[in-house]
Amino acid sequence: MNHDPFHWGRPSQETYGGYNYNIANASNHQQESQLDNFPKVHSQQPIITGTSVVSLKFKHGIIMAADNLGSYGSLLRFNNLERLIKVGSQTVVGISGDISDLQQIERILHELEIEQEIYDSDGGHHLRAPHVHEYLSKILYNRRTKMDPLWNAVIVGGFNDDGTPFLKYIDLLGVTYTSSTLATGFGSHLAVPLLRQLIPNDIDYENIEEDEARKVLENCMRVLFYRDARASDKYSLVTIKSESNEGESTPKKLSYNHETELKVEGQSWKFAKDISGYGSKQL
Amino acid sequence: MTSIGTGYDLSNSVFSPDGRNFQVEYAMKAVENGGTSIGIKCKDGIVLAVEKIINSKLLVPGKNKRIQTIDKHIGVVYSGLLPDGRHFVNRGRDEAQTFKSFYKTPISVPHLMDRLGIYVQNYTCYNSVRPFGVVSIVGGIDDDGPHLYMIEPSGACWGYTGAATGKGRQTAKSELEKLDYETITVKEAVKTAAKIIHQAHEDNKDKDYELEISWISLEETKGRHEFIPEDLLAEARKFAEEEDEEDEEEEEDDEEMES
Amino acid sequence: MFRNNYDNDSVTYSPTGRLFQVEYALEAIKQGSAAVGLVSKSHVVLAALKRNAEELGSYQKKIIKIDDHMGVALAGLAPDARVLSNFLRKQAMSSKMIYNRPLSTSKAVLSIADKAQENTQSYGSRPYGVGLLIAGYDETGAHLYEFQPSGSVLEYYGAAIGARSQAGRTYLERNLDTILETDSVEELIVHGLNALRDTLSQDVELTFKNTSVSVVGKDSDFKIYDDEEVQQWLDKLDSVSNARNRAGDDDADDNNENQETTEETTTTTEAATTEEASNDDNANEATDAPAEDRMETDE
Numbered sequence A: 001m002n003h004d005p006f007h008w009g010r011p012s013q014e015t016y017g018g019y020n021y022n023i024a025n026a027s028n029h030q031q032e033s034q035l036d037n038f039p040k041v042h043s044q045q046p047i048i049t050g051t052s053v054v055s056l057k058f059k060h061g062i063i064m065a066a067d068n069l070g071s072y073g074s075l076l077r078f079n080n081l082e083r084l085i086k087v088g089s090q091t092v093v094g095i096s097g098d099i100s101d102l103q104q105i106e107r108i109l110h111e112l113e114i115e116q117e118i119y120d121s122d123g124g125h126h127l128r129a130p131h132v133h134e135y136l137s138k139i140l141y142n143r144r145t146k147m148d149p150l151w152n153a154v155i156v157g158g159f160n161d162d163g164t165p166f167l168k169y170i171d172l173l174g175v176t177y178t179s180s181t182l183a184t185g186f187g188s189h190l191a192v193p194l195l196r197q198l199i200p201n202d203i204d205y206e207n208i209e210e211d212e213a214r215k216v217l218e219n220c221m222r223v224l225f226y227r228d229a230r231a232s233d234k235y236s237l238v239t240i241k242s243e244s245n246e247g248e249s250t251p252k253k254l255s256y257n258h259e260t261e262l263k264v265e266g267q268s269w270k271f272a273k274d275i276s277g278y279g280s281k282q283l
Numbered sequence B: 001m002t003s004i005g006t007g008y009d010l011s012n013s014v015f016s017p018d019g020r021n022f023q024v025e026y027a028m029k030a031v032e033n034g035g036t037s038i039g040i041k042c043k044d045g046i047v048l049a050v051e052k053i054i055n056s057k058l059l060v061p062g063k064n065k066r067i068q069t070i071d072k073h074i075g076v077v078y079s080g081l082l083p084d085g086r087h088f089v090n091r092g093r094d095e096a097q098t099f100k101s102f103y104k105t106p107i108s109v110p111h112l113m114d115r116l117g118i119y120v121q122n123y124t125c126y127n128s129v130r131p132f133g134v135v136s137i138v139g140g141i142d143d144d145g146p147h148l149y150m151i152e153p154s155g156a157c158w159g160y161t162g163a164a165t166g167k168g169r170q171t172a173k174s175e176l177e178k179l180d181y182e183t184i185t186v187k188e189a190v191k192t193a194a195k196i197i198h199q200a201h202e203d204n205k206d207k208d209y210e211l212e213i214s215w216i217s218l219e220e221t222k223g224r225h226e227f228i229p230e231d232l233l234a235e236a237r238k239f240a241e242e243e244d245e246e247d248e249e250e251e252e253d254d255e256e257m258e259s
Numbered sequence C: 001m002f003r004n005n006y007d008n009d010s011v012t013y014s015p016t017g018r019l020f021q022v023e024y025a026l027e028a029i030k031q032g033s034a035a036v037g038l039v040s041k042s043h044v045v046l047a048a049l050k051r052n053a054e055e056l057g058s059y060q061k062k063i064i065k066i067d068d069h070m071g072v073a074l075a076g077l078a079p080d081a082r083v084l085s086n087f088l089r090k091q092a093m094s095s096k097m098i099y100n101r102p103l104s105t106s107k108a109v110l111s112i113a114d115k116a117q118e119n120t121q122s123y124g125s126r127p128y129g130v131g132l133l134i135a136g137y138d139e140t141g142a143h144l145y146e147f148q149p150s151g152s153v154l155e156y157y158g159a160a161i162g163a164r165s166q167a168g169r170t171y172l173e174r175n176l177d178t179i180l181e182t183d184s185v186e187e188l189i190v191h192g193l194n195a196l197r198d199t200l201s202q203d204v205e206l207t208f209k210n211t212s213v214s215v216v217g218k219d220s221d222f223k224i225y226d227d228e229e230v231q232q233w234l235d236k237l238d239s240v241s242n243a244r245n246r247a248g249d250d251d252a253d254d255n256n257e258n259q260e261t262t263e264e265t266t267t268t269t270e271a272a273t274t275e276e277a278s279n280d281d282n283a284n285e286a287t288d289a290p291a292e293d294r295m296e297t298d299e
Helices: A032-039 A098-120 A131-146 A188-198 A200-209 A212-229 A270-274 B022-032 B080-101 B111-121 B169-176 B186-204 B231-259 C020-031 C078-101 C105-118 C165-172 C174-182 C187-199 C228-234 C250-290 C291-298
Strands: A049-051 A054-056 A060-067 A070-072 A075-078 A084-085 A091-098 A152-159 A165-171 A174-179 A179-181 A235-243 A255-264 B037-041 B045-053 B068-071 B072-078 B134-142 B147-153 B157-159 B164-165 B209-218 B225-227 C033-038 C045-051 C063-066 C070-075 C131-136 C140-147 C153-155 C160-163 C211-217 C222-224
Touching: A049 A098, A049 C033, A054 A091, A054 A152, A054 A165, A054 A212, A060 A084, A060 A091, A060 A152, A060 A165, A060 A212, A070 B111, A084 A098, A084 A131, A084 A235, A091 A131, A091 A235, A091 C165, A098 A131, A098 A152, A098 B080, A131 A152, A131 A165, A131 C078, A152 A235, A165 A179, A165 C070, A179 A188, A188 A212, A212 A235, A255 C063, B022 B072, B022 B080, B022 B134, B037 B134, B037 B169, B037 B186, B045 B072, B045 B134, B045 B147, B068 B134, B072 B080, B072 B164, B072 B209, B080 B111, B080 B134, B080 C105, B080 C160, B080 C211, B111 B147, B111 B157, B134 B164, B134 B209, B147 B164, B157 C140, B164 B169, B169 B186, B186 B209, B186 B231, B186 C020, B186 C105, B209 B231, B209 C131, C020 C070, C020 C131, C033 C070, C033 C131, C033 C140, C033 C165, C033 C174, C045 C131, C045 C140, C045 C187, C063 C078, C063 C211, C063 C222, C070 C078, C070 C211, C070 C222, C078 C105, C078 C131, C105 C131, C105 C140, C105 C153, C131 C160, C131 C211, C140 C160, C140 C250, C160 C165, C160 C187, C165 C174, C174 C187, C187 C211, C211 C228
Parallel strands: none
Antiparallel strands: A049 A070, A049 A091, A054 A060, A054 A179, A060 A235, A070 A075, A084 A091, A091 A152, A152 A165, A165 A174, A235 A255, B037 B045, B037 B164, B045 B209, B068 B072, B072 B134, B134 B147, B147 B157, B209 B225, C033 C045, C033 C160, C045 C211, C063 C070, C070 C131, C131 C140, C140 C153, C211 C222
């Protein structure tokens, strides 16, 4: 080892040869020419993160929830983030993953809203969930093809052009899929099975009342708070519904309800004192 | 215009010996025959209104909107060459969006007008372009409250409390001068605007017109630029027509008195 | 013919604030054969008269499909229409690709309006020389727009462009109420063809070779009827030649009306000539200006 105070800690050149800066992108003291030899690197992980977004369809619309926490690794860094974004008058976009990318997506969506809903609008032509979803999926996929993804998983909820409930997922890879029960991140493991107990097949949402859907969603948020160390017990919830007669194309009386600062109710931590280690051993 | 025909008016960006840019003045002429547009800066917001001349009965009523939105909080109305007006508005939208993507906050109205003033002025500087054939009235609300501006083909851009352009501007201006801008609210100004447009239309009475009114107010529209609701528009138009009749009656009365 | 000083390019205003180059471009539309369009609550019909350059030549295409829900009819320079319709097709595809949504008719027409405006404000390009009627059916219903090279677009219940289109407009205005109320596509097409027929010159009549019809509307994609297919619609007309030209016409009112409109057109042309003449005076003034001045401007 080199003991010169200005090069302390470096392997001595006599023994190991000159230091190679290319190893693991170890330093930014590289020459321009050396940079060309190294692949260009974009973000490799999210920084501040939001955890699961959970959502499901019901008879008259959709319901979606996400907590208000922003984690910096395992540090609970922010407790007042809003991750459910309203786009246009009848669409919600729930975002998990990197928070700064969430904010970028939020700005993109607001720009979309202005372009589509405000410019030269002489009525009609509303921006609806399928349009927002398609647009977002193009943006996320485009970023991933540049190897510079927006590090998020997103659920878009609202109504189809024909007025039926719409729910669809997109993630940082540009993958999209749809289901009557959707969740991102930890929620896709913990919440989806609970949601599927209510809606076993996609078509079954047509028999579900709003209060049933809400009850299950609240339960999901509770289970996630128990089991997901990056979840908080404070969350927001959006319900979008239309009281339309079946078969009619235009939704009547459309309502968008955004509730904030909801708390996970009915917690019981009695079991906690019995857990030791990783929880496999019960005292 | 004694210098017409001396050759100094054949190209943009050329001064005549007495220091005028004729092409800019001619552009102004294009505006002076257009339908009347007005803007009112109220205590609590902005009202914009325009007289749309109906040139054919085959036109679809209520469509072909003339008042446009630059950003959620900023509206524009213009008189003159309408396609030029769209060009102007598109530039305004670009400026507003660029500003927002830089500073993550909506552009203030004075700043937007500063930028648009520069843009319009640029079209007076080169012989490869022509000046804008529109006078635009821009209104908006930002953190400093309501603002109203009018911008001309020369790029001249000033703040106003009441602005008017187009064919009936003289009538409209003299009516606007009677208003009390310290106390007037957008709700009142909507009716006033309808009345002013109606009066300004007197000069052009052989053709029908359609009225278009928009407003921006914290109370009525949460600071957004929107067309006024249908029922309010109908009410305003009715008010304007009734006022008109009353005025006429009064005049008749006066005449009778005199005789 | 005297040259007007202010009509050399589209970046020069006349002293009255007019743009002659742009106005001349509007004239180019009238050189083309007529096209008419009309809407009911649920459908839009376009009808156009095709020309063939010579007896053995094919007929010029007048109606272009943009997308399943949209199409245009043109009058004027056909190549310019191709440029614009290709642009519209691109817009329509982008809308499907990016937003999973058919392009709205209003967005479509405004996009070409803004494109056309650019050409009227800069040196070195000319305004487009074509007028378009854009027919579209979208979530807000059936729409008909007229596009002009000046960059103006307006939404109409009925419109006619091209040679002798005033007669077509007159027909549409007179029958506007029945057109708007009709539920039948067939009736709408017949009205369209009647309007088109009124634009015919003396020796021409509507045949399946020179007539193009298109329909778009509720539950029906944009469909063009050409050649043999158009015969079924021509069969529904009471006559395929212009009312003015029919011998022993009992509809005297029509005749008068048409004459009136012809007169009107003449007056406007006259007015335009006077206007130009006065400008020519200006031109003369320019020639009368001191030689030095002219030298300076010439350089």
